Amino acid sequence: MSDKIVTRFAPSPTGLLHLGTYRTAIFAYLFAKKNKGAFVLRIEDTDKARSKKEYEDNILESLKWLGVSYDKFYRQSEHVDKHKFYLEKMIKEGSAYISKEEAKDGTGVIKELVRFKNPNIDVAFQDEIKGEVKMNTTDLGDFIIAKNINEPLFHLAVVVDDFEAGVTHIIRGEDHTSNTPRQILIQGAIGAPTPIYAHLPLVLGADKLKLSKRRGALAVAEYKKLGFLPEAILNGVAFVGWNPGGEKEVYTHDELIKAFDLSRVQKSPAIFNEQKLDWFNKEHMKLLPKVEIEKNILEWLPENMKNPKLVPIIFERISKWSDVKTMAMAGELGFFFKAPEINKEKLIYKKTTPEKISSNLKFASKELETISENDFTMENVKNCLILIAESLESRGELLHPIRYALSGADKSPDPFIIASIIGKNETLSRLQKAI
């Protein structure tokens, strides 16, 4: 045996993996990796009625997508023989007993529950985050640890499995704090050492209540669908309730492992901020190589709009890939592909007369005409137009009507980039229509 650190993430497959649960996984993972230890993934499926394969799949897929890898994987249900072994041992030794009771479901069936013989003592443990936590266990009574000898319940299964897996640090949500004394009692009964506990403050939703699927917490899979970057989620979620101390906030997966420190975990619950996640995502997108950015934006663009020239314009206006689709759907890109409908009144810039606008456009058209089709780049168009615009009372009386003539929109990228993308012929043709 070595003193290697082992942590675990033990979700029950009774719902989709959401950000709150995910953060628990991250902290256990980061802590293990930071200390060159092992990270165990255990699916807690002892509740046969509520556990579903699709949820297990979802958890596995989500973790994989997020880049959280584990060194060991198993389902709790595969360990029932071990649970049974300890159950029998405890019964033999008198720390547990079989209790014949009427089922609570109203059927009146007599069942052989296994109850833990509560020694009724004070239990204290040193929590890595909370400090010393003391609890009296007398009011817990002889709590049930198995539905019968073959069907272990949570507390027994957790203790046995953590013991068997050699888990040294149990990093889990604060909602488990009050379960800890019971589990420590069981550890004593089966001769298992008490691991080090670290109970994480919960992640709260905008309603200040524990994040849960019931209350509309988005599943990790949803963030994937929305085109978030897994590393941004890792970064953003790791930063709720924890931070490495400095002013640097954008961390990659590897940097996070290096920086992680349990002692800097916050003690109070934190409200999750979606806007900041968007920001994290944008920052991580900026870290991507250009080709990767282009590839993704093109993928999210509708079939008829996959123009690489649009990439820079789109990129500075999005914070996640699905924004690309949103922009396209909102018609913000249409004018790059089709001449817009123009409302001539909107051509007017401030108090400039229609005649003046018209003559400006005519002059600009003539000048643009002199640029060859091959040289119709953003720089050349800009140089040409700015030169004219500078000679006017204000640049706006030329640039505004041109931009509007080209885009038909109140808000759009600048006219130079639009012109260079739609090309010389189309630019001239749209200008012509506006004169």
Place this chain on the structure above:
RNA sequence: GGCUCUAUCGUCUAACGGUUAGGACGAAUCCUUCUCAAGGAUUAAAUCGCGGUUCGAUUCCGCGUAGAGUCACCA
């Protein structure tokens, strides 16, 4: 309600017992600009309350108050 835990800008947070209480998101303003976006600059915004310890408290202690979690034959 019992038990456990927590308390710094709206949100996430930083600050050996000594700081003009710092940063980020968001917001606002300005610059850049024909508009939008991006970029740059700036501003507003917090130590829950009351006591105590101390020369000195965001920091330590107590009491309030507020919030969270948990009280299953779920996990």
